[in-house]
Amino acid sequence: MSEKLYTVVEGGSITTPRGFTSGGLHCGLKKTDRNDLAAILCEVPATAAAVYTTNLFQAAPLKVSRESLGSGVLRAVVVNSGNANACTGEQGEADAYEMRAAAARHLGVSEDEVAVASTGVIGELLKMDRVRDGLAALPAKLSGDADGAEEFCQAILTTDLVKKECCVKVRIGDTEVLIAGAAKGSGMIHPNMATMLGFMTTDAVIGQEALQTLLRKATDTTFNMITVDGDTSTNDMLVSMASGLAGNEELDRRHADWEAFEAAFTHVCRHLAMAIARDGEGATHLIEVRVSGATDEAAARAIAKTIVGSSLVKSAIFGADANWGRIIAAVGRAGVPVTVDKVDISLGNIEVLRQSKPVVFDEAEALAYLQGDTTLITVNLADGEGSAIAWGCDLTYDYVRINAAYRT
């Protein structure tokens, strides 16, 4: 995970990798005049990979996208916000297919090269007249410059306050390869095999199987390690497209620069995942939980996610209260083995528990630390080599306000 293997491209976006254009517009699915329809188009057939929600009730667009992804090649992905097209029955499925067909026609590509994603309210039918008009107008909005990416990023947001994007470059042999991504949160976020909606572009030459394997592996330590509210969405999908226009020697696990590519690719995933956590509904703090010394990595992940998902821990951090008792209570209910008398806990650099015994700490110092916008909780279990990092956010009045009347 050395930063030296790759470089962050400041101001880079999903259209920075060669071959991609994107754009968005307002077609009328959101009540405000914010963008609600968008697409990414690749000028050549892109090697494509995706991961999807594990929620049993999968939204209609996921079925359609799975079909398109079957070939491992995509030219475009089309997304709407304001309506999840989930639990909408046969009509919803027909609408998702029509959305794919219309997008393909207007973009001049074939249907099975188009993935579809939706996000918003569950259980309402899409206003297809608006979607149809929007799709007809969309091709003219696509561009390869920063504006095109900005319009796309704005169009995929729902309760998000800020757009989430990231771009890095990495040297593969003598070739510079670009990797970028955009994502949205910010409620019903407890991904399990994928996140709410994420889109990654790269100009790397990479085989489909290698891309799919990498996407799944990177997701496990990034998107799958965040939670906002413990609720796994019906619409989670992360799609990655590789245009191959960088012209590097084809990447796979045996390539000399695979490690660098994997680190760069994972950086983009982690950046987006952390941005979703920080922009969780109502959040005022990003919470990062680092667990080490667990019996294995699975145990470390379970403990880290239990802590970062605890309503009591989240409320305490909103209140800047160094209530470490809630942290250890969360460790103890995570469902994995822990030696109960060897736990160390720190908040930032402030040690609060050593070998499971309270450490006297300076309350004023703790308060000052917890009033910052990022809270680091470090837990060492001294039981083994397992470690993991999870991200989440605090539980605030605004979370309740936002979700008490989301639909109405």
Add this chain to the structure above:
Amino acid sequence: MSEKLYTVVEGGSITTPRGFTSGGLHCGLKKTDRNDLAAILCEVPATAAAVYTTNLFQAAPLKVSRESLGSGVLRAVVVNSGNANACTGEQGEADAYEMRAAAARHLGVSEDEVAVASTGVIGELLKMDRVRDGLAALPAKLSGDADGAEEFCQAILTTDLVKKECCVKVRIGDTEVLIAGAAKGSGMIHPNMATMLGFMTTDAVIGQEALQTLLRKATDTTFNMITVDGDTSTNDMLVSMASGLAGNEELDRRHADWEAFEAAFTHVCRHLAMAIARDGEGATHLIEVRVSGATDEAAARAIAKTIVGSSLVKSAIFGADANWGRIIAAVGRAGVPVTVDKVDISLGNIEVLRQSKPVVFDEAEALAYLQGDTTLITVNLADGEGSAIAWGCDLTYDYVRINAAYRT
């Protein structure tokens, strides 16, 4: 579960069953002048049973109580609030033992006949000088009348707004047997084998094994089916004492009136569990989730608890928003099999989903229903015979307020 098998005793309490006295006082563990130390005493050795939290970090009093319960007989249980005596190391354990010894001495019973329970902040040492003085004064406060029970119930509360108690009578042969209980909530409530703190008294003659088995069984469908915040406490304990003073023919599973006794006993547990859910921190609604048609009972329980524990469902009910999409999303992430196209969902009597398809309903009617203080969510899966009921409460601004600064 027919109500006719037993009768609720209006105004009954933990001292209504023959042989029990109780009382409480303020010794100085709570910052306010509310009671914080209490005991129940049985005039004869009582057959006793208990269930405890499954949290790995179990508070010191649980260790001490397990030892006392080893014999299956108790004379008394002593409780403090304001401090959980959890994660307090060797000193905490010594304090719990001292609390047991002092209580035994002042009550005139032997140490191994006394159970100890604590609730409150985790990780701080008990102020033992105050506990010692309080225990010395406690015997004079015990009484068998309603006042004694009232003082006990008040003493075990923390963030609870109201006391929780229940008493029923049931006919065993020619004998009337009384069963009563008291409990407290109202945060860190997601019991797993037990609840926060619960105390049951009965004057039935019943064997220890039968009582333990019944307590565990009743807990599974009552206390273990509630959640306030998904956090399982380090201090959960439910203790039941049977004085035997009713003089009935000894109860066990082969007794002709076992079914009635079980129904009556379970009624007390359910009443207390529902009272804890209704008085969950910050709650304005009791939520009851009834799941039927699941593949088996375990699946039904998992689904019911996932729905009632969903922050998004809880927030929507606070806002009286009929957002059933969040309910079905919770069904789909519960981790058990569900046929996705056969789900019916109702809010009260208002059908919102039939065979997984949205039903057009009257929003005004739904709003009026959801503004009531109890919300019933019914889910039928048509997959089998498994059913379960779970209880919880809504997620409100007050939950955040209470927990943002609990410790300080």
